[in-house]
């Protein structure tokens with residue numbers, strides 16, 4: 001699948017106060033901005049037109065734009081983020097999405113849903129139930145997708161923060177998997193690139209056209225991807241990892 005467009009949002013001064021479950025320390029804003037610059041450059045190298053939205057200090061986590069929407073070639077779904085401090089992020093994202101889409105659906109309370117819990121594999125969407133996405137939100141999305149002739153499977157998560165924390169789709173029926181997804185029955189029919197436990201964070205990688213963008217510092221995963229024939233771009237994501245974020249979280253790709 002070819003991606004023509006990407007949307008990103010700059011980290012703001014309050015980024016350092018974002019939500020986290022990790023104990024990797026407080027992010028360094030200046031470094032986060034440099035890493036974000038490199039991320040934008042990589043998306044351009046992959047051939048996408050990058051829309052860069054300005055930061056909003058009211059929402060410390062708003063650079064993690066992936067959580068605000070689910071985008072398909074035909075329509076957009078604005079999510080209803082499950083964290084209180086993030087829910088309002090959708091109001092700034094909506095006009096940006098409207099500039100690309102005419103057909104827009106919404107996830108509505110009491111349903112909650114974070115885009116990071118949604119993985120598209122060809123015409124089939126997998127919807128994680130997590131601390132952020134509840135059953136009601138997942139079922140709303142499932143109904144929307146099925147009404148648009150997509151398939152949708154709900155996948156309750158055991159340990160991962162978001163579905164895409166532990167799984168990525170590369171095209172060609174091939175997935176990158178870590179942890180609970182290595183032997184998960186819902187994903188057994190795919191070709192798998194298995195990320196070893198010590199490199200688990202590298203499972204959050206993104207295929208963008210001719211490249212797979214991966215976090216730097218995960219040599220075994222990089223080697224497996226290269227041996228499978230994928231060209232990789234490595235990016236330092238240390239300041240995003242400190243807030244449980246990764247490469248997929250930082251953009252909407254469509």
Ligand code: CIR
Pocket residue numbers: 018019020061064066067083086115116117162165243244245246248249
């Ligand atoms: C949060 O807790 O919501 C952010 N600190 C991290 C969001 C990561 N997003 C993603 O995995 N899609």
